[in-house]
Amino acid sequence: MNRFYIARNIAIGAAVVLSFSLARAADDLPKADTILDKFVEATGGKAAYQKHHNEISKGSLSIAAVGVKGDLTSYRAEPDKSYTEIDMGGMGKMTEGSDGKIFWQNSSMQGPHVKEGAEKTQAELSAKFNAELNWRDLFKDVKTVGTDTVDGKECYKVQLTPADGSPLTQCYDKESGLMVKMTMTAQTPMGEQTVDSFATDYRKEGDVLMPHKIKQVVAGMEMVFTVDSVTFDGDIPADKFAVPDDIKALVNKTDKK
Amino acid sequence: MRFFIGALLAGTLCALAPAQPTLSPAERQLNVDSFEEVWKTVRDKHWDPKLNGVDWQAVHDELRPKIDKAATMEEARDIMSDMLQRLKQTHFGILPAEAYKEIDQKDEEGKSSAGDGDPGIDVRLVDGHALITFLAPGSPAAAQGVKLGWEILRIDGKQLAPGMAKVHAALGSAMLAELIETRSVIERMEGPIDKTVDVEFLDGRNRKVNLKLARTGPRGTETVVGKLPPLHFWVEARKVQPGIGYIHFNMFFEPEAVNSAVQKIMSECRDCKGFIIDVRGNPGGLGAMAMGLAGWFTSQSGLVLGTMYLRTTSIKFAVFPRPEPFRGPLAVLVDGCSASTAEIFAGGMQDLKRARIFGTHTAGAALPSLITKLPNGDGFQYAIANYISEGGKPLEGIGVTPDQEVKLTRHQLLEGQDPVLDAAVSWIHGQ
Numbered sequence: 055m056n057r058f059y060i061a062r063n064i065a066i067g068a069a070v071v072l073s074f075s076l077a078r079a080a081d082d083l084p085k086a087d088t089i090l091d092k093f094v095e096a097t098g099g100k101a102a103y104q105k106h107h108n109e110i111s112k113g114s115l116s117i118a119a120v121g122v123k124g125d126l127t128s129y130r131a132e133p134d135k136s137y138t139e140i141d142m143g144g145m146g147k148m149t150e151g152s153d154g155k156i157f158w159q160n161s162s163m164q165g166p167h168v169k170e171g172a173e174k175t176q177a178e179l180s181a182k183f184n185a186e187l188n189w190r191d192l193f194k195d196v197k198t199v200g201t202d203t204v205d206g207k208e209c210y211k212v213q214l215t216p217a218d219g220s221p222l223t224q225c226y227d228k229e230s231g232l233m234v235k236m237t238m239t240a241q242t243p244m245g246e247q248t249v250d251s252f253a254t255d256y257r258k259e260g261d262v263l264m265p266h267k268i269k270q271v272v273a274g275m276e277m278v279f280t281v282d283s284v285t286f287d288g289d290i291p292a293d294k295f296a297v298p299d300d301i302k303a304l305v306n307k308t309d310k311k
Numbered sequence: 312m313r314f315f316i317g318a319l320l321a322g323t324l325c326a327l328a329p330a331q332p333t334l335s336p337a338e339r340q341l342n343v344d345s346f347e348e349v350w351k352t353v354r355d356k357h358w359d360p361k362l363n364g365v366d367w368q369a370v371h372d373e374l375r376p377k378i379d380k381a382a383t384m385e386e387a388r389d390i391m392s393d394m395l396q397r398l399k400q401t402h403f404g405i406l407p408a409e410a411y412k413e414i415d416q417k418d419e420e421g422k423s424s425a426g427d428g429d430p431g432i433d434v435r436l437v438d439g440h441a442l443i444t445f446l447a448p449g450s451p452a453a454a455q456g457v458k459l460g461w462e463i464l465r466i467d468g469k470q471l472a473p474g475m476a477k478v479h480a481a482l483g484s485a486m487l488a489e490l491i492e493t494r495s496v497i498e499r500m501e502g503p504i505d506k507t508v509d510v511e512f513l514d515g516r517n518r519k520v521n522l523k524l525a526r527t528g529p530r531g532t533e534t535v536v537g538k539l540p541p542l543h544f545w546v547e548a549r550k551v552q553p554g555i556g557y558i559h560f561n562m563f564f565e566p567e568a569v570n571s572a573v574q575k576i577m578s579e580c581r582d583c584k585g586f587i588i589d590v591r592g593n594p595g596g597l598g599a600m601a602m603g604l605a606g607w608f609t610s611q612s613g614l615v616l617g618t619m620y621l622r623t624t625s626i627k628f629a630v631f632p633r634p635e636p637f638r639g640p641l642a643v644l645v646d647g648c649s650a651s652t653a654e655i656f657a658g659g660m661q662d663l664k665r666a667r668i669f670g671t672h673t674a675g676a677a678l679p680s681l682i683t684k685l686p687n688g689d690g691f692q693y694a695i696a697n698y699i700s701e702g703g704k705p706l707e708g709i710g711v712t713p714d715q716e717v718k719l720t721r722h723q724l725l726e727g728q729d730p731v732l733d734a735a736v737s738w739i740h741g742q
Contacts, residue, residue: 146567163603165606165632273626
């Protein structure tokens, strides 16, 4: 699971959230690059990240309001390959992935779908492996825009604007330097959706400190992702990131037009 | 003069009407609590935070003194109904406790008394009569000689007509009443497998027939989705005639099973002249499945079935075309018990001019509209979202009007005919 970009598993990428409640003048706030670099240090340091070239996370998804639970498995590899599968029992399966070129999603309920336009731009960003280290390459502008309070603790709000697409806001704990909240507007075929994500239960996996519980609030509905295990540099089958046949057929159809 | 006579008659009728019992202080308090619950629910859960432009606090402040003084249940209901009517929207209403009991088959612990068995009968209301429209092959009802088209008069000694009339009067909307009354009839026949149900029928010769029917497990496989009670899901996909594919499933759940069935019949029916999707009696389920099902029947990207408006956001019901969709004539069969996702699918496909709709008007219950029990025992119905189909019309309270209306008749049912399916087949042959 991407620690830096924690909203990726529900097929929603980056986007807008305007900074509000500017409690302090910008001059009083630490610079955004300092906050982002501190996050890397607080979670293990550059060397700890660079040691790893792929990651397998297993866990669960729960939507308490409707009593839905599911199993989640996520595979990620350098530089931007990903495959995530969520099995929600009676609601079917949802998969999404990227081979670095084609970004796609397939849901038992909705069918296969190739991401294009703003949705693809967000997916490209969220698929970057070790995005934490490379934020300077991924965002054209970062700035500290204020403070917020999350779970009773103050945090610095950083607005990150990608080269293409709309900005997102992340909040970093003043003391620990850990990211505790992210707000973004996801670009989806069903329209833009504001997503608030809250990261807690930071624990070490190898040399890297990562959140094991991520609560997301979308359209008033609360979802909780829980990470049970993380394996770095495991044996990921060669075809894990291959584009599924349904998706290939859709891509071929589009290419023929 | 006519006005005077009317007023005189009204006065006479009032004098003849039984006096409403005066409420005890505890009952009055329950009405006040109910009033507050209704007011707060609308304030906090209505999809439009502006409440259709109504000054909701002012409505509260105006009516609260009246509910404090309400001396009868009827007065209290009128005040709460008045409050909801200020919204000028459908699907907000108060159901008198006696009507609510007719549709809420729960025991005192809140558990459904339906049990897990039924005699294998499906029912539809035709001109106010509960007629048998389906008999599960090999079911207890079929084994005891029950036939399609028979009318159900009583279940376990209780006559159906008076209860249905109460619900009909309380709901006002004939469309929704049909859905709720039909479900109520079906639920009354459900119960434990080891117990029988007494049913009085009117047979094909208009003779009363009393049968003690055993119950068997419901059709299909059990599925559990979230907090919903276990449901029984089934799907059938076959050719109704050479060259016409047919897909019928009882609810929008188990997407993997629906996909497998559709995929199988698609592969067998590549050269078919047309397809029929039967969502009669389908109460809906997972909204996203409407998008997925639509994707099997269009190759055009960027289509939307409609948009659901919630309090904080809106959700477009986008269609994702499958790699090899069916492009020929598509018929969708609906009736008064097609609701929610079934209406979103049928209405959207109609608006996109991708399907022709056959049958009778749908339930007009496209939204997550809830009916909850108030502290005073009355029912409170409210919708928490608005849905606008792609053609610009709301489905809630309006439903889907078929392109070709085909009504069931007792005579046709007794003859074993399915006129709705027949009309769709005939249309496909004519394309």
